[in-house]
Amino acid sequence: xxxxxxTDPAFLEDIVRILFVFVLITAAFIxxxxxxxxLLTVYTVQSLLLVLIAVSLxxxxxxxxxxxxxxxxxxxxxLLIPIFINLIGEKIKISRDLKFNYMEPTAxxxxxxxxxxxxxxxxxxxxxxxxxxxxxxxGAVIGLSLTLMGMLVIFSRRKMITKVIGYLTMENGVLLFxxxxxDLPFIIEILIVIDLMILVLLTTILAxxxxxxxxxxxxxxxxxxxxxxxxD
Amino acid sequence: MIILSYLAVGAVSLALILLSKSHRTMNAFSILxxxxxxxxxxxxxxxxxxxxxxxxxEYFYVDHLSIYEVLIAALLFFLASVYANGYVExxxxxHELHRSNLKIFYMAxxxxxxxxxxxxxxxxxxLFWIFAELTTVFSAALVAILSAKENIDAAFxxxxxxxxxxxxxxxxxxxxxxxxxxxxxxGTLNWTVLTANATLLSPKMLAASFVFLFIGFxxxxxxxxxxxWLPDAHSKxxxxxxxxxxxxxxxxxxxxxxxxxxxxxxxxxxxxxxxxLMGFGLLxxxxxxxxxxxxxxxxxxxxxSSMEHMGIILLGIGVGTPLALxxxxxxxxxxxxxxxxxxxxAGILHRQYESNLIQDMRDVLSLQPVAGWGFIIGSFAIxxxxxxxxxxxxxxxxxxxxxxxxxLVFAVLLLLVIASAAFARFLxxxxxxxxxxxxxxxxxxxxxxxxxxxxxxFPILFxxxxxLALGVFFPESLENLLNEIVYxxxxx
Numbered sequence: 020x021x022x023x024x025x026t027d028p029a030f031l032e033d034i035v036r037i038l039f040v041f042v043l044i045t046a047a048f049i050x051x052x053x054x055x056x057x058l059l060t061v062y063t064v065q066s067l068l069l070v071l072i073a074v075s076l077x078x079x080x081x082x083x084x085x086x087x088x089x090x091x092x093x094x095x096x097x098l099l100i101p102i103f104i105n106l107i108g109e110k111i112k113i114s115r116d117l118k119f120n121y122m123e124p125t126a127x128x129x130x131x132x133x134x135x136x137x138x139x140x141x142x143x144x145x146x147x148x149x150x151x152x153x154x155x156x157x158g159a160v161i162g163l164s165l166t167l168m169g170m171l172v173i174f175s176r177r178k179m180i181t182k183v184i185g186y187l188t189m190e191n192g193v194l195l196f197x198x199x200x201x202d203l204p205f206i207i208e209i210l211i212v213i214d215l216m217i218l219v220l221l222t223t224i225l226a227x228x229x230x231x232x233x234x235x236x237x238x239x240x241x242x243x244x245x246x247x248x249x250x251d
Numbered sequence: 252m253i254i255l256s257y258l259a260v261g262a263v264s265l266a267l268i269l270l271s272k273s274h275r276t277m278n279a280f281s282i283l284x285x286x287x288x289x290x291x292x293x294x295x296x297x298x299x300x301x302x303x304x305x306x307x308x309e310y311f312y313v314d315h316l317s318i319y320e321v322l323i324a325a326l327l328f329f330l331a332s333v334y335a336n337g338y339v340e341x342x343x344x345x346h347e348l349h350r351s352n353l354k355i356f357y358m359a360x361x362x363x364x365x366x367x368x369x370x371x372x373x374x375x376x377x378l379f380w381i382f383a384e385l386t387t388v389f390s391a392a393l394v395a396i397l398s399a400k401e402n403i404d405a406a407f408x409x410x411x412x413x414x415x416x417x418x419x420x421x422x423x424x425x426x427x428x429x430x431x432x433x434x435x436x437x438g439t440l441n442w443t444v445l446t447a448n449a450t451l452l453s454p455k456m457l458a459a460s461f462v463f464l465f466i467g468f469x470x471x472x473x474x475x476x477x478x479x480w481l482p483d484a485h486s487k488x489x490x491x492x493x494x495x496x497x498x499x500x501x502x503x504x505x506x507x508x509x510x511x512x513x514x515x516x517x518x519x520x521x522x523x524x525x526x527x528l529m530g531f532g533l534l535x536x537x538x539x540x541x542x543x544x545x546x547x548x549x550x551x552x553x554x555x556s557s558m559e560h561m562g563i564i565l566l567g568i569g570v571g572t573p574l575a576l577x578x579x580x581x582x583x584x585x586x587x588x589x590x591x592x593x594x595x596x597a598g599i600l601h602r603q604y605e606s607n608l609i610q611d612m613r614d615v616l617s618l619q620p621v622a623g624w625g626f627i628i629g630s631f632a633i634x635x636x637x638x639x640x641x642x643x644x645x646x647x648x649x650x651x652x653x654x655x656x657x658x659l660v661f662a663v664l665l666l667l668v669i670a671s672a673a674f675a676r677f678l679x680x681x682x683x684x685x686x687x688x689x690x691x692x693x694x695x696x697x698x699x700x701x702x703x704x705x706x707x708x709f710p711i712l713f714x715x716x717x718x719l720a721l722g723v724f725f726p727e728s729l730e731n732l733l734n735e736i737v738y739x740x741x742x743x
Contacts, residue, residue, distance in 0.1 A: 192418075211381065
């Protein structure tokens with residue numbers, strides 16, 4: 020069997036560990052990249068990494084829910100949401116988010132290292148009670164760190180579109196945490212994705228107004244026709 | 252059946268609003284929606300045996316607490332939609348609200364009422380979480396509806412802080428799910444199961460998941476340090492929306508905290524969590540009150556006052572005795588009503604002066620007698636003067652808190668004095684100014700009184716009548732209802 024390595028748990032666990040590193044790298048990129056198009060690409064890659072992690076875990080554990088989560092993430096976060104934000108991004112015609120609040124990227128990266136350590140210390144205080152495998156423990160730490168780093172993005176970036184991507188990163192962190200700590204019923208995962216879609220829809224539409232100038236805003240709202248609810 | 256009728260009525264109302272052409276019909280359907288929600292709630296309270304599971308599963312659960320919250324929400328939405336008829340028309344006339352956004356306004360408020368109701372009726376905490384998230388989205392749309400830059404800014408702040416914090420709540424839910432899985436074999440997030448098995452859960456992990464859940468729910472209720480969105484959103488939103496934000500949406504977070512506390516208080520973590528809640532309650536009151544004292548913006552003043560009251564409600568939950576819970580529940584009702592009357596009055600004053608700032612107000616009582624007196628009486632009620640209901644509620648909560656810590660009670664009392672001073676200062680400065688004695692010698696253009704439209708005075712008068720009645724006379728049916736809630740939450 021040429022694909023026999025796919026059934027070898029030790030190999031798969033190593034793959035998941037490598038994917039963890041990639042996830043952290045994408046988070047660092049989201050904290051520091053100024054170009055909005057590449058921000059979106061990085062987010063898409065990050066979501067794709069989550070899909071791969073879920074699939075590898077499925078191969079290790081065999082739980083059907085993980086496969087369903089992987090499919091759901093692929094459709095919603097790798098395809099639909101990036102396409103939608105890209106559409107909006109083209110409308111606003113801003114390509115760069117240059118300004119930072121409170122912290123420059125270097126400082127944010129230093130703070131994120133501290134956040135990862137914090138997540139590790141915090142979780143190791145609790146999960147000696149609940150028995151988690153070593154891989155799962157690291158997954159939980161990475162998930163929590165990703166959530167905190169997403170929060171940092173919301174704090175430190177100026178443009179609303181970038182903040183939306185920060186929020187999406189937070190949500191990816193929660194998903195990662197969820198995959199490794201508990202197997203939640205799939206229906207809840209679906210509802211969360213629906214909630215996320217509505218939220219992204221609303222925030223990006225509103226972002227058109229803020230990220231561009233005000234006169235254009237009214238025009239753009241009318242061309243979008245999502246708000247007016249009329250056909251004309 | 253209850254949940255299905257709520258869903259059906261919600262869907263039908265939404266469709267009717269979507270199909271209607273004129274403002275009048277949209278408003279009529281919206282009022283009808285709220286009235287049917289009230290009717291279903293009352294019907295459920297009077298005829299159905301509660302607590303009961305709904306819709307054939309354990310996802311939805313109706314008990315006295317959820318019906319009580321649903322009734323408060325539906326009542327406030329009813330008053331707000333009666334008020335909205337004239338108010339929104341004025342906004343459109345002043346070109347503040349774009350006519351094409353009108354339908355969005357009514358659809359968002361209809362969706363908001365439905366999701367708030369479903370949130371209160373959810374037994375599954377993850378379901379509650381999702382509905383609570385959706386309330387943030389729809390209410391943020393209502394804040395942004397005026398499509399001015401400030402409004403959209405405020406809406407963004409609201410979404411990012413509330414939803415971001417709610418993600419931490421979700422981490423708390425994952426904790427809770429794992430924790431229950433350890434003990435019960437398979438994980439669950441159903442509140443009824445968790446309450447029944449609370450004593451089996453590990454107190455340390457339970458406290459940790461409580462803290463995570465608290466972050467999200469506290470952000471939704473404007474508890475310090477997650478309160479920063481609240482003054483912006485509540486003061487920038489149209490007043491009919493502000494009333495709902497303060498009177499209904501803040502209760503959603505408090506409801507979540509109360510449900511979680513009911514689980515935690517059965518375990519050894521109770522003491523720790525109690526102190527935690529009381530600490531945050533006190534800090535919230537302090538921060539709110541200090542922001543109120545020199546406030547020059549009327550709606551900001553009312554918004555910070557909401558924050559102050561959420562702090563006291565949190566304190567009431569933290570005290571955790573049956574009597575404290577009883578009065579905390581009553582406090583929720585009293586606060587929601589009183590706060591709505593204040594925002595409704597502020598809405599009329601804002602139409603009159605086209606500003607919320609203290610220096611723009613003059614001749615208030617001669618120009619707008621109903622709104623003026625509504626605001627004066629509302630202020631007396633909100634600072635907790637007898638005979639208004641907040642007085643008795645505050646009194647008994649503080650008396651119960653006395654058993655915990657005397658210094659805490661003294662600190663709160665001191666802060667309440669400052670809050671009263673803030674309202675008194677605002678009233679004296681804004682209401683005593685007359686256009687005749689500005690004294691600067693410049694010619695003041697005399698203001699024409701804003702003609703208050705039909706239906707805008709009724710909610711104010713109705714609420715004032717109701718809080719006066721509730722203050723002097725405590726209906727037995729309400730007492731029974733609150734006692735039932737205290738009993739069902741396992742306090743007795």
